[in-house]
Every structure is written in structure tokens, then in C-alpha cells.
Amino acid sequence: MPYRAPLADFDLLLSQVLGYGRVAATPRFAEAGADTAAAVLAEAARLAETVLAPLNRVGDKQGARLENGVVRTSPGFAEGYRAVAQGGWVGMAAQPENGGMGLPMTLATAVNEMMSAACLSLQVGPLLTQGQIEALEHHGSDAIRATYLPRLIAGEWGGTMNLTEPQAGSDVGALRTRAEPNPDGTYAITGQKIYISWGDADFLPNICHLVLARLPDGAPGTSGISLFLVPKFIPDAAGNPGRRNSLSVVSLEHKLGLHGSPTCVMQYDGAQGWLVGEAHRGMAAMFTMMNNARLGVAVQGVGIAEAAFQQALAYAEGRVQGRTPTGRAPITDHADVRRMLARMRAQVFSARAIALSCAVAIDMARATDAPEWQARAALLTPIAKAYGTDTGNEVAHLGIQIHGGMGFVEETGAAQFARDVRVTTIYEGTNGIQAMDLVARKMADGGAAALALVDEVQAGAEAARATLPDLAGDVWQAAEALRDATETLVKQDMTDRFAGAAPYLRAFALVLGADAHLRAAHAAGGARTALARVAIRRLLPEYAPLLAEAREGAAQLYALSPEDLAA
Incomplete structure (x- = not known):
């Protein structure tokens, strides 16, 4: 089915969940208010839906090849890239003095998600150029910036x-x-x-x-x-x-x-x-580019998850198999298919909210130089990258499952989503490294930034108690468990932290996702409340065993040698 950009989700998250108004209220981003944001996202959606999405299958079937030392790209990719460049999308967050739009990272992140969903193979190129632009803005000499930035920002060079x-x-x-x-x-x-x-x-x-x-x-x-x-x-x-x-x-x-x-x-x-x-000092300079790329990769995962969900839902609505509670009807009436679709939708919204929350923190850090926003952005980057790309993989695989045997057949395109998104958990730092980064560098402050975020989750739950008392209570309790686990973790030695880092990150993401769902339900009601119930009652409870594993330390893992594992 044709990809459709999730503009309603972006609007809800920016206007009522993540506080994008704080970004637009800063002098740096004063011209990027709600009307501008809506116009930018609508135009990017048009590009993703009509220009980039038709290239996705072409790139998969006729991939890039090397001929006489020159890389020959897939049919239509040159025209697709040209449309991205001419629209100013490569340099949308770059500094205006170098030819960029100067837009907030929040809007750039939403645009990158849409382009990833439409054609991830093509979107990888502009994403890397955006990272290089930021690295040169911060670390390049005057001569380098003068020569390279205008051409990179214009999309003329890669x-x-x-x-x-x-x-x-x-x-x-x-x-x-x-x-x-x-x-x-x-x-x-x-x-x-x-x-x-x-x-x-x-x-x-x-x-x-x-x-x-x-x-x-x-x-x-x-x-x-x-x-x-x-x-x-x-x-x-x-x-x-x-x-x-x-x-x-x-x-x-x-x-x-x-x-x-x-x-x-x-x-x-x-x-x-x-x-x-x-x-x-090359690693410090390169990390400027890598942190930009990690958020970009996070929404690559989210974008593929959105595209895979849309295709799975469309297929399920048209596929009739067996008897359902309402008779012979599309498989969307089967309880297990409903379960998979609801889980997919809830995970995508959670991952999108976390990535955009990270982008808001980056924007606020840039606009205010406030240490607390800088710490928030740093903390959320590995969570966004790991959970966003894990979500991409999980949702793509559920999409294959909903297609049944046809999901294993290349003609449907369901398998391509799973193949394309698989690398996102590996490049720009594997998700295991993201988890280790979270519990080491990002908690060198004794967990202060993490606990400040937990405080906000609990404050949001308190605000929702009057309208959604059961859901608010569940979110508050999960946040309290995360607080206890964080206080325990920062007292562990680093090997023990690393042994529980991945489940700890996953639990953190589940709490943050549940918080976003609760805020959305509190603000909008209706179907958003029904979706929040899925996220909070079906996804969120996984935090308990994850935090239990995070507390276990490393001893039992090192008690098994490679020889023991092979026995």
C-alpha cells in the first residue's frame, strides 16, 4: 500500500505531549512556531509519499553496483536525491549563515523519519551529510567551513x-x-x-x-x-x-x-x-557527527516500523481467513491479529515520542546552553537509538507474521522492511554499546539526569490521576521501580552495570513510552486512550522482569565459560 506520513501523531506529540512550544519560544527558534512546523512537515510528507516511496522497491531490486571504479546508483535515486536537495532538506537544521534553514532538530528528526519510512536506502545519504555538516560547523576551520559547508548544505556534495x-x-x-x-x-x-x-x-x-x-x-x-x-x-x-x-x-x-x-x-x-x-582530538569531533547520526538512526527504525505497520494493517483488512467472533471477516477480527497490530501501533508511538523528546532536548540545549537540557539530550540519545531500532526490527517481523506465508514471499515487500531495518541495531554503535553508554558515561552524574526524567514521568502521572486513575497509577509505579533500579545501578561496579545495561535501557524506554501514551490520552482522549491502555497494560508490565535482570550483575554470566556454553 502507499506510505502515508503520520502527521496526526507529529501534531499531537509536538503540541500536547512533548512541549515543542518551549523550543519555538526561544529566540533561536522563534520563527519555527506551530504554523511553520505544520507547513514544513506537510511539505516533507508530500515529498516522502509521492517522490521517495516509489523508489523503495526499485532500490531493493536494482541495488547499487560498482562499474570501473564508479558507484552506479539505483534507477530514480538521482532524481529522488535531487528533489531532497532542491527542497533544502539536507541542510534544514544547518546554520543560516552557511545557507541552512536553521530549523529545530525536532522538525529535522520528524522529516528524517518520514524519508526513512519512504525509502531508507536513499535517506541514508542525506543523513550522513547532515552529520558531517554539524561536525564541520563545530570543529572545521574557517577555510574548511567556507569551502565545504555551502555545498554540503545545498546537497550539491555528499x-x-x-x-x-x-x-x-x-x-x-x-x-x-x-x-x-x-x-x-x-x-x-x-x-x-x-x-x-x-x-x-x-x-x-x-x-x-x-x-x-x-x-x-x-x-x-x-x-x-x-x-x-x-x-x-x-x-x-x-x-x-x-x-x-x-x-x-x-x-x-x-x-x-x-x-x-x-x-x-x-x-x-x-x-x-x-x-x-x-x-x-578526533574522537571528540567525530562524536559530534555520531550523536547526530544516532538520533537519525533512531528514526530510521521508527520510520520502517511505521511503514511496516501500515502495510500489515492494510493487508490484514483485506485478508479473509477462518471464522471470527463476527463471522467470516478480515483477519483484523481475529484476537491475535488485533494483539499484534495494537502492539505495533503502540510501540511505534512510544519510539517516535522518545526520539522527538530527545530532539526537543537537543534544541533546548542549543537555544539556552542550559546544563540540564544538555544532560537530558545526552541521556536520551542512546535510549532513542536502541529502542527506536529495536522497535523497527520487532514491528517489521510482526508485519511478516501478519502477512502469514505471503510475508515470506518477496513480492509483498514485507520482508524488505525486515531486511532493511536489521542493520540499524548495529551501525552507529550497536544497541549493546548504546546501553553501556547509558549506564556508564550518561550516569557519570550519579544518575541525576535519569532521576530528573523519572520525576517528570511521575509528575505527569499525578496530573492524569483525575481523568485516568488506573493508567496513571501504573505509570507512576513503573517510574518508581525505575527510580529504585537507577539508584541501585549507580552503586554497582562497571562490569555489573554492563551485564544489566540492555534490560535496564529497555525498561527505561518502556516507562518513557508509557508516559507519552498517558499524556496523549490525557490530552486527546478517544482512540488515544484505547491505545494508551494497550501500551500501559500490555507493554509496560515488561519493565518488572527487565529491571530484575538488570539487578543481577555479572557473576552468573562469567560463571559460564565459552567451553561450558558449547558443552
């Missing part, structure tokens, strides 16, 4: 992120790519990088690579890594693509999904690069 090497995946500090100083102040970059999304494209005149490498005096590990901007074509005096740099695409990966998104193995043979930020 940007990538080069971290991973064959021996250095999650352990970035093990990288071997080296950077040797040149007499002119640039650097010669030599090494190989793998898993480089959109490392080349036949419709872009230049690709700008952000590459992590080690200078000769760089210390071992991540503390000795620097970041370099390495373009495919070196800009001439006028800023136009000049001579070809000494880099190449060695091969494209053959992947489970995202066939339309070229995943390149990149070779750098003394390629000319420019230092971004300070020497040996």
Missing part, C-alpha cells in the same frame, strides 16, 4: 563518516590508518576503511570523507586519533571540484538489505586531507 577498519570495529582505537604531515600543512592519509555508506555516487560531483587516522606522534588507543576531511576531488581556488584525490572504492558489500545504499570499502593511498579540530 558527506561520509569513515571509522571502521577490518580489525577495528567497535574498538575504534585499534585503527591503523595513518596521517603523515605534508609540507603545505595538509596530511597524507593512507589506510583502508570498511562499511562506508554512500562512499560514492554517480550523481554527486564530489564526496567529502571524514576520516579517522593517527598522526605519527599519536598515542595508542582512541586518545591518539585525529579527524581529517578528505574529498574525492580537491577543490580548486574557486571551490569547484579539481584534481582527483588518491582514494578509491575497492568494492561494495553484498548485504542482507539496504541494497540501494552503496556500502563501500574505501582505500586511501596518501590521499590529501585537512585536519578537522585539534590534533589527537
Whole structure:
């Protein structure tokens, strides 16, 4: 079925659940009020529905390929990307002085969700460029910003992120790519990088690579890594693509999904690069891009979940099988199918709310420089990324189940959702790493930011007690259990924390999702209350065993050796 953007959800979340009005009330985002937000989202929805969505199956069936060192993209992708670029969507959150729209991250996040739902393979490219734009805005020299930002923001050039090497995946500090100083102040970059999304494209005149490498005096590990901007074509005096740099695409990966998104193995043979930020501080600069990308990946998961749910619902409404309580009717009348559809819908709303809440916190941090908003944004980033992408995977698989045997048949497209979304739990930091980040770096404050969020959940539950006393009570109690678990967790040693990090993050997300559903039901009533009952009575109770597991520590896990597990 055709994809339809969830504009009603966005409106409800922004206007009545997440307090987007606070963002629009700041001087920085004063021009992005409710009317502007609605117009922006409506136009992005039109683009996603009519231009990008028709490309989704094309990209899957006719994926990117490498011909004579040039990546040939899927049919229609050049035109689709051009529509994204000409609409200003690549640079929608970029600074106006560099040609960007200066829109809040909240609106950019909603737009990225819609484009991900429509055609994830194509959306990956603009997302990476957006991350590079932010990294250069914060860490690039004046000369780099002047040359590269206007072209990246306009979507004329594309940007990538080069971290991973064959021996250095999650352990970035093990990288071997080296950077040797040149007499002119640039650097010669030599090494190989793998898993480089959109490392080349036949419709872009230049690709700008952000590459992590080690200078000769760089210390071992991540503390000795620097970041370099390495373009495919070196800009001439006028800023136009000049001579070809000494880099190449060695091969494209053959992947489970995202066939339309070229995943390149990149070779750098003394390629000319420019230092971004300070020497040996490359990871700090790269994390600016990675945090942007992690929120973007979160809504990639949400977008696929929304698209998979819409298709499953449409299929179920037209599929007649067996007798139901109302007679022979579509399978939507079967209780178990209702259960799956309701669960899908509730999870999507929860994940969307968490991601947009993270975006609101980012906007408030940028607009006010308030430490509490900065802490809130940092805390929510790993939760949004992990829960959003887990939701994408779970909902896509439920979509296959609702299709029955036809879900296992490629012609329906249900399987493509599951294949495409699978990588989102892996790239930009696996979801296990997100959980470890949550309980380590993000709780270095002793859990203060987490507990402040728990306080808000309980305050929201108290406000809803008069109208929805049973649901409000359940949410308040779950938040209290999360408070107790958080206070226990911050007293554990790090190995014990890590052993329970994933279930703790999941429980946190369930509480935050239930809070969003409760606020939506309190504000809008009707079907929103019925959906909130599903979320709070069927999804939320999972928090209890998850928090019990989070408290167990690591001893029992290390009591089993690999030999024991294989026995």
C-alpha cells in the first residue's frame, strides 16, 4: 500500500505531549512556531509519499553496483536525491549563515523519519551529510567551513563518516590508518576503511570523507586519533571540484538489505586531507557527527516500523481467513491479529515520542546552553537509538507474521522492511554499546539526569490521576521501580552495570513510552486512550522482569565459560 506520513501523531506529540512550544519560544527558534512546523512537515510528507516511496522497491531490486571504479546508483535515486536537495532538506537544521534553514532538530528528526519510512536506502545519504555538516560547523576551520559547508548544505556534495577498519570495529582505537604531515600543512592519509555508506555516487560531483587516522606522534588507543576531511576531488581556488584525490572504492558489500545504499570499502593511498579540530582530538569531533547520526538512526527504525505497520494493517483488512467472533471477516477480527497490530501501533508511538523528546532536548540545549537540557539530550540519545531500532526490527517481523506465508514471499515487500531495518541495531554503535553508554558515561552524574526524567514521568502521572486513575497509577509505579533500579545501578561496579545495561535501557524506554501514551490520552482522549491502555497494560508490565535482570550483575554470566556454553 502507499506510505502515508503520520502527521496526526507529529501534531499531537509536538503540541500536547512533548512541549515543542518551549523550543519555538526561544529566540533561536522563534520563527519555527506551530504554523511553520505544520507547513514544513506537510511539505516533507508530500515529498516522502509521492517522490521517495516509489523508489523503495526499485532500490531493493536494482541495488547499487560498482562499474570501473564508479558507484552506479539505483534507477530514480538521482532524481529522488535531487528533489531532497532542491527542497533544502539536507541542510534544514544547518546554520543560516552557511545557507541552512536553521530549523529545530525536532522538525529535522520528524522529516528524517518520514524519508526513512519512504525509502531508507536513499535517506541514508542525506543523513550522513547532515552529520558531517554539524561536525564541520563545530570543529572545521574557517577555510574548511567556507569551502565545504555551502555545498554540503545545498546537497550539491555528499558527506561520509569513515571509522571502521577490518580489525577495528567497535574498538575504534585499534585503527591503523595513518596521517603523515605534508609540507603545505595538509596530511597524507593512507589506510583502508570498511562499511562506508554512500562512499560514492554517480550523481554527486564530489564526496567529502571524514576520516579517522593517527598522526605519527599519536598515542595508542582512541586518545591518539585525529579527524581529517578528505574529498574525492580537491577543490580548486574557486571551490569547484579539481584534481582527483588518491582514494578509491575497492568494492561494495553484498548485504542482507539496504541494497540501494552503496556500502563501500574505501582505500586511501596518501590521499590529501585537512585536519578537522585539534590534533589527537578526533574522537571528540567525530562524536559530534555520531550523536547526530544516532538520533537519525533512531528514526530510521521508527520510520520502517511505521511503514511496516501500515502495510500489515492494510493487508490484514483485506485478508479473509477462518471464522471470527463476527463471522467470516478480515483477519483484523481475529484476537491475535488485533494483539499484534495494537502492539505495533503502540510501540511505534512510544519510539517516535522518545526520539522527538530527545530532539526537543537537543534544541533546548542549543537555544539556552542550559546544563540540564544538555544532560537530558545526552541521556536520551542512546535510549532513542536502541529502542527506536529495536522497535523497527520487532514491528517489521510482526508485519511478516501478519502477512502469514505471503510475508515470506518477496513480492509483498514485507520482508524488505525486515531486511532493511536489521542493520540499524548495529551501525552507529550497536544497541549493546548504546546501553553501556547509558549506564556508564550518561550516569557519570550519579544518575541525576535519569532521576530528573523519572520525576517528570511521575509528575505527569499525578496530573492524569483525575481523568485516568488506573493508567496513571501504573505509570507512576513503573517510574518508581525505575527510580529504585537507577539508584541501585549507580552503586554497582562497571562490569555489573554492563551485564544489566540492555534490560535496564529497555525498561527505561518502556516507562518513557508509557508516559507519552498517558499524556496523549490525557490530552486527546478517544482512540488515544484505547491505545494508551494497550501500551500501559500490555507493554509496560515488561519493565518488572527487565529491571530484575538488570539487578543481577555479572557473576552468573562469567560463571559460564565459552567451553561450558558449547558443552
